[in-house]
Amino acid sequence: MQSDRSSGQDTILKVQDLGYQNDGKVILKDISFDLKLGEHLAVVGSSGSGKSTLLRLLNRLLEPTQGRVVYKGRDYKETPPRELRRKIGLILQQPYLFPGTVADNLRFGPAQRQAEISDEAIAELLSNVDLPDFAGRDVANLSGGEAQRVSIARTLANSPEILLMDEPTSALDEESRLQVEKLLCDIAQRQKLTFIIVTHDMQQAGRLAETALVLEGGRVQQYGPVEEIIHAK
Amino acid sequence: MLNNLFSNQIVLGFVQVAIAFVLALLVVLIANRRGIHIEKEVLVSLLRGIVQITVVGSLLLALLKSPTWAGILILLGMFLAAARTAARRAKGVNGAFRASFYGIAIASGVVIGVMSALGVIEYKLLSLVPVGSMIISAAMNSNALALNRFKAEIGSHIGLIETALSLGASPQETVKPYLQASVHASLIPRIDSLRTLGIVWIPGLMTGMVIAGSDPFYAAIYQFVVMAMIFATSGLSAMITMAFIQKEIFSPAEQLLLVTEGKGEGNGKNNGGGMKRNR
Numbered sequence: 001m002q003s004d005r006s007s008g009q010d011t012i013l014k015v016q017d018l019g020y021q022n023d024g025k026v027i028l029k030d031i032s033f034d035l036k037l038g039e040h041l042a043v044v045g046s047s048g049s050g051k052s053t054l055l056r057l058l059n060r061l062l063e064p065t066q067g068r069v070v071y072k073g074r075d076y077k078e079t080p081p082r083e084l085r086r087k088i089g090l091i092l093q094q095p096y097l098f099p100g101t102v103a104d105n106l107r108f109g110p111a112q113r114q115a116e117i118s119d120e121a122i123a124e125l126l127s128n129v130d131l132p133d134f135a136g137r138d139v140a141n142l143s144g145g146e147a148q149r150v151s152i153a154r155t156l157a158n159s160p161e162i163l164l165m166d167e168p169t170s171a172l173d174e175e176s177r178l179q180v181e182k183l184l185c186d187i188a189q190r191q192k193l194t195f196i197i198v199t200h201d202m203q204q205a206g207r208l209a210e211t212a213l214v215l216e217g218g219r220v221q222q223y224g225p226v227e228e229i230i231h232a233k
Numbered sequence: 234m235l236n237n238l239f240s241n242q243i244v245l246g247f248v249q250v251a252i253a254f255v256l257a258l259l260v261v262l263i264a265n266r267r268g269i270h271i272e273k274e275v276l277v278s279l280l281r282g283i284v285q286i287t288v289v290g291s292l293l294l295a296l297l298k299s300p301t302w303a304g305i306l307i308l309l310g311m312f313l314a315a316a317r318t319a320a321r322r323a324k325g326v327n328g329a330f331r332a333s334f335y336g337i338a339i340a341s342g343v344v345i346g347v348m349s350a351l352g353v354i355e356y357k358l359l360s361l362v363p364v365g366s367m368i369i370s371a372a373m374n375s376n377a378l379a380l381n382r383f384k385a386e387i388g389s390h391i392g393l394i395e396t397a398l399s400l401g402a403s404p405q406e407t408v409k410p411y412l413q414a415s416v417h418a419s420l421i422p423r424i425d426s427l428r429t430l431g432i433v434w435i436p437g438l439m440t441g442m443v444i445a446g447s448d449p450f451y452a453a454i455y456q457f458v459v460m461a462m463i464f465a466t467s468g469l470s471a472m473i474t475m476a477f478i479q480k481e482i483f484s485p486a487e488q489l490l491l492v493t494e495g496k497g498e499g500n501g502k503n504n505g506g507g508m509k510r511n512r
Contacts, residue, residue: 059399061488081487086401096396109400158400 010037012072012194013058013088013162019066020053027053028218031067035162035196040188042205042226043198045215051198052093054215055164058196059090082112089160093167095151097139102126102150105139109158117157125153128190129183145176149183156187163195169204184208206230250283297359304358308345308365312338315373319474323380326387327490328481333380336474337372344368344466353458367438367459368466371423375467376474379419383478386411387489394489404483412475419471423464430460 013035020028028050035041045051056062058069060081069076076084086109097105103122110117119135126134129149142150148168155163168184169177185208188195199205205212205226212229214222222229239245261275289296296307316334323329345365348354354364387394390411397407426434431453439456443449482490 060486061395061399063484063486063488077486082401082403085399090399092392092396092399094392096392098393098397108397108402112401112403112406154400 011035012037014070015058015067016070017067018054018057018064018069020050020057020062021065026218028057028215029066031213031215031220033213033220033223035194038192038194039211040194040209041196042209042212043196043215044200044202044205044212044229045221046200049215050218051200051215052166053218055090055166055196055198058162058164059085059088061085061090086113086158087160088162088164089155089158091148091151091155091163091165091168093170095144095147097142097147097150097154100139101135102131102137102139102142103135105150105154106135106157109154121157125157126150128156128187129153130179143176145172145179148172148176148180152180152183152187156191161194163193165195165197167198167200170200181207202230254279296362299358301356301358301361304361304365307362308341308369311366311369312341315369315376319373319376319380322377323384323478326380326384326478326482328478329380332474332477332481333376335477336376336470336472337369339473340466340468340470341365341369341372343469344462348458348462353462364459364462368462371463372466372470375419375423375471378422379415379471379475380478382418383411383415383475386414387482391489398487398489404487404489405479407489408479408482412479416468416471416475420464420468423467427460427464430457436460 011034015031015033018028018031019026031054033041043051043054053062057064060076071079071084071088098108106122106125107117122135123132126132129152131146131149131153134146134150139147139150152168165184169180172180181204187193197208209226211224212222212226213220214229235245235248239248257275257279261272264271312334315337316330319333319337320330345354345361345368349356354360387408394407398404436456438459439452442452442455484490
């Protein structure tokens with residue numbers, strides 16, 4: 001089932017017939033959906049269904065081979081890639097942190113556009129991810145959960161308008177997973193963030209998002225309110 | 234000892250080649266036992282090496298009587314062969330040959346040109362070809378090391394590179410540490426050679442000059458000049474090649490033209506995935 005919800009004025013991202021092929025193999029095909037300002041969308045599917053590829057296409061780390069993405073009313077190819085990637089931030093499944101301190105990592109994004117981030121701003125970002133006083137810590141000494149929270153703060157340091165999250169809790173233990181999940185809910189509520197989260201867990205989708213897009217074999221299988229999809233199963 | 238057994242110099246040469254082959258193959262065999270598989274590569278290199286050097290040896294006299302412009306052509310051929318050989322160390326990386334050719338040609342061209350202008354190398358075939366070949370060969374070796382290291386560095390840091398891209402970094406910024414490490418690694422043999430010149434290594438060029446009747450002090454100075462030229466060429470070539478290759482591995486939309494292998498490997502804090510193939 002594919003929704004034809006019309007795009008209203010508050011649509012921030014419009015994905016139209018998006019597809020991606022690699023070496024002749026179809027990874028994604030005919031993906032269409034709208035993302036409204038403040039909306040939380042879960043992309044659900046099993047391994048190999050194309051979830052991560054979809055996020056990488058939206059962040060333009062990959063080039064679509066079909067369809068288009070409209071960001072704030074304009075084809076996203078009209079926005080310079082670096083600017084687009086800052087505005088549509090991506091958090092990967094593995095929190096790849098740069099060698100150095102936590103503060104160094106948080107400064108990285110703004111430094112790319114010659115912007116400085118104050119110590120107070122760093123403290124606030126870390127406080128938002130429940131890591132106060134972590135600014136001077138060496139990233140080599142962080143646990144998996146802490147590293148993922150630093151990775152979230154680092155992406156937020158760029159002040160993205162949309163946050164893309166690729167299974168941000170899948171590499172964590174149960175306790176860290178619940179902490180990060182709660183944190184994401186708090187941040188989303190507090191900062192009125194628009195986000196897309198990729199997960200293979202429909203229950204997690206229900207906890208974090210209002211809308212779900214179910215992928216199977218690179219195609220949309222279901223799209224609609226998450227509660228309806230959970231109850232239909 | 235062998236000299237006493239074989240009076241004919243050519244026969245003696247072939248016997249020496251056979252012994253050298255056996256020694257080299259013995260090393261290949263030991264490596265094989267230890268799981269290091271270099272059989273095909275070494276065998277092909279040994280065969281090519283002996284054929285090429287004996288052909289050049291046979292033609293040397295004729296070559297040295299050729300006009301100077303022929304030397305330029307010979308050097309051009311050397312640029313191409315060196316670039317091709319170095320690029321093979323980065324198989325699968327877009328534009329490796331082109332980047333390597335530019336690096337070798339520009340660096341060797343600049344150094345040979347400057348040294349010819351200053352009179353360090355005489356602008357005649359007798360000097361240009363042998364000294365030029367040493368310089369080009371050094372550029373090839375440093376390029377091969379730099380490209381090989383760069384490919385490995387990129388392959389083992391795809392996660393970090395794409396993370397940096399996703400945070401709005403320029404492609405150049407994302408690969409900068411790997412590029413620096415590659416150039417540095419490529420120069421280690423050259424720096425060590427310079428450091429141990431005359432102590433661990435007394436090069437053949439100097440020895441040959443002394444045997445041919447040159448003043449030993451001048452022969453030593455000339456050898457140092459050649460070594461310094463070789464270092465300059467190696468460094469310049471590796472840096473130029475890296476400057477070109479870093480552009481080749483990204484698309485115009487600043488996407489890394491390599492894909493990650495699987496996911497969920499390692500803790501992901503300081504590395505990321507492995508290189509699979511070009512898109």
